[in-house]
Amino acid sequence: MKQVDTNYYDYIVADEIHHGAAKTYDKFLNYFTPKILLGLTATPERMDGKDIKEYFCNTIAAEMRLPEAINNKLLVPFQYYGITDPTDLSKVRWSSLGYNNTDLDNLFVNNEQSAKLRFNIIIDNLYKYIDDIDKVHGLGFCSSINHAKYMSDNFNKNNIPSIYLTGNSDKSIRENAIKDLESGKIKFIFTVDLYNDGIDIPCINIELLLRPTDSLTIFLQQLGRGLRKNKDKDYLIVLDFIGECNKHFNYAEKFGALISQKSTDILKNINNGFPILPTSCSIALEKVAEEHILINIKANTNNRQVIISMLQNFEETTHKKLTLYNFITYYKLNIFDIYKKDISFYRLLTEAGIKHFEEESPIENSVVGKLRNLLNINSPLFIKYIKSLLNDNNYRQNYLLDRMIYYTLFNKIPTKEGFNNISDALNFIKKSKCLNFELNEICDYLYYSLEVLPIKNDLNFECPLEVYGIYTQAQLYAGLGVFNEQYAGPMLQGVWYLKKHNHDIFLITINKEDSHFGESIAYEDYAINNRLFHWQTQNSVAEGSNTLNRYINSNGRISLFVRINRKENNQSCPYIYLGEANYISHSGSKPVGIVWKLKHKIPAKYLDKMMKI
Numbered sequence: 001m002k003q004v005d006t007n008y009y010d011y012i013v014a015d016e017i018h019h020g021a022a023k024t025y026d027k028f029l030n031y032f033t034p035k036i037l038l039g040l041t042a043t044p045e046r047m048d049g050k051d052i053k054e055y056f057c058n059t060i061a062a063e064m065r066l067p068e069a070i071n072n073k074l075l076v077p078f079q080y081y082g083i084t085d086p087t088d089l090s091k092v093r094w095s096s097l098g099y100n101n102t103d104l105d106n107l108f109v110n111n112e113q114s115a116k117l118r119f120n121i122i123i124d125n126l127y128k129y130i131d132d133i134d135k136v137h138g139l140g141f142c143s144s145i146n147h148a149k150y151m152s153d154n155f156n157k158n159n160i161p162s163i164y165l166t167g168n169s170d171k172s173i174r175e176n177a178i179k180d181l182e183s184g185k186i187k188f189i190f191t192v193d194l195y196n197d198g199i200d201i202p203c204i205n206i207e208l209l210l211r212p213t214d215s216l217t218i219f220l221q222q223l224g225r226g227l228r229k230n231k232d233k234d235y236l237i238v239l240d241f242i243g244e245c246n247k248h249f250n251y252a253e254k255f256g257a258l259i260s261q262k263s264t265d266i267l268k269n270i271n272n273g274f275p276i277l278p279t280s281c282s283i284a285l286e287k288v289a290e291e292h293i294l295i296n297i298k299a300n301t302n303n304r305q306v307i308i309s310m311l312q313n314f315e316e317t318t319h320k321k322l323t324l325y326n327f328i329t330y331y332k333l334n335i336f337d338i339y340k341k342d343i344s345f346y347r348l349l350t351e352a353g354i355k356h357f358e359e360e361s362p363i364e365n366s367v368v369g370k371l372r373n374l375l376n377i378n379s380p381l382f383i384k385y386i387k388s389l390l391n392d393n394n395y396r397q398n399y400l401l402d403r404m405i406y407y408t409l410f411n412k413i414p415t416k417e418g419f420n421n422i423s424d425a426l427n428f429i430k431k432s433k434c435l436n437f438e439l440n441e442i443c444d445y446l447y448y449s450l451e452v453l454p455i456k457n458d459l460n461f462e463c464p465l466e467v468y469g470i471y472t473q474a475q476l477y478a479g480l481g482v483f484n485e486q487y488a489g490p491m492l493q494g495v496w497y498l499k500k501h502n503h504d505i506f507l508i509t510i511n512k513e514d515s516h517f518g519e520s521i522a523y524e525d526y527a528i529n530n531r532l533f534h535w536q537t538q539n540s541v542a543e544g545s546n547t548l549n550r551y552i553n554s555n556g557r558i559s560l561f562v563r564i565n566r567k568e569n570n571q572s573c574p575y576i577y578l579g580e581a582n583y584i585s586h587s588g589s590k591p592v593g594i595v596w597k598l599k600h601k602i603p604a605k606y607l608d609k610m611m612k613i
Helices: 023-031 052-056 066-071 101-110 112-129 145-157 171-183 216-225 251-259 263-271 287-302 304-312 314-318 324-330 345-351 362-368 380-391 399-409 422-431 433-448 473-480 546-552 604-610
Strands: 011-014 036-039 078-084 138-141 162-165 188-191 206-209 236-242 282-285 495-498 503-511 532-536 558-565 575-587 593-598
Touching (some): 011 023, 066 251, 078 112, 101 145, 112 145, 112 236, 251 263, 251 282, 251 287, 263 287, 282 287, 304 314, 380 422, 380 433, 422 433, 473 495, 558 604
Parallel strands (some): 162 188, 503 558
Antiparallel strands (some): 558 575
């Protein structure tokens, strides 16, 4: 930096960019102004909570997380076993750095009774889950140097050749230890944070997680040591010893990384035995260990007081401004954990004593219950319009977008909600201090969280719906201008023919649930690839019928709105607008199967879920 100007380099690649917020990286990244800055990392989450995305326009350009990497056979599968640990950690001292290591040493090493009990369980389970000790190339992650030494000494006493390594170990000893592990001379290396990253030992086929690791970064780094592909290695065995934990410990993040789901889905996955995992992977939890995990996740995701405490300490802990976006992203929460029942961000801030909002009308209370309808919006056009409505007295009014906002926040027609018209209702929202604040916070969160950018549609009539946009039924019908105001509810048909525009709207659900869809309407709808989509008509449509002829001769006047599931987060799922499609072929009668070719490719984010594999 002393020798060249800030714009000297056109293209800079920074590896291990999760170190980006450290002083040495930060100084470098803030000095140079390349045309392209590419940051690469296997673990974008930093342990100190700092956000490296600030260097990259607050977004990740492309990512492949652990489940996808396994599915693409870039890493070996894992067989993860959650084993009941009798050690009670709920009383161990806790700080922002996690468990107190001195207290852990007392339980894992110094207290002969608890240490011996725990060690025996580790040994018993090691032999339970391995076929042949001679084929083991193992790594054990410990909480301290004393713990690593204790484990190594006791494994050697049990005729399992082992060694312990720390950051203070001589370089030659470290190098020889890896060679001895590869050759089979030793079976285990026990370590403390030495092999979290920056080392490649492909032979590792079993890992012992012997320390309670609250950091998602460390957990993924440790897991990654054993996922490297190697000859004669089909999978990695992971033995995780799970005891009663501190209420601040976070199991949701750990299992979320393994199954690539948000915390609200993790409880469902655990209760159903993890039905959706990467290819050839498995997670098996002992009953008591599972109970510890479920209690922890429920306490951290559903406890209003925990969230209020996090809000009260947020700025002091993170040195960030307390906003909805910063709060959600820092703690890696699911936004649906904030907006449920009568909870909203402004109400939580009021309860926390950070801000004070007074609700002046029952209408405000009613709107709070509808805020969840906003949370899936990914249309920049729609988000910016809501922001302009809230903050700009001279905003350019759009009749259809006004209706979309209104029917997002209200169920009934204006006169039944206490307003003369839609404009009066939106003006009420704008002037309400609490609702104006809330909607601004939600819009900022949605805008900074965009992953798939929608594009303008090519429809032959005015419509603000964007291709790849995500919309509730009410929003899409309002945007199409066909909302039925007789009862202010969206039409529930799977097909809606807009006769005025000679345009058919298809509402498609990929995964039908028996509890809602009977056999008579269990259609076969799925993506064939990123351009072709198979759709099945209603059972009443026959070969040669006027309806089928209209579909076949539509000349692209067909729009597909697709959702993966009928319900998520305890509410109806919104639809993804895939745009218009052209007829390719059809077969059968009552129902007819039709193959459509989309004008725009299905984004990779949704494709796997829309294909029936």
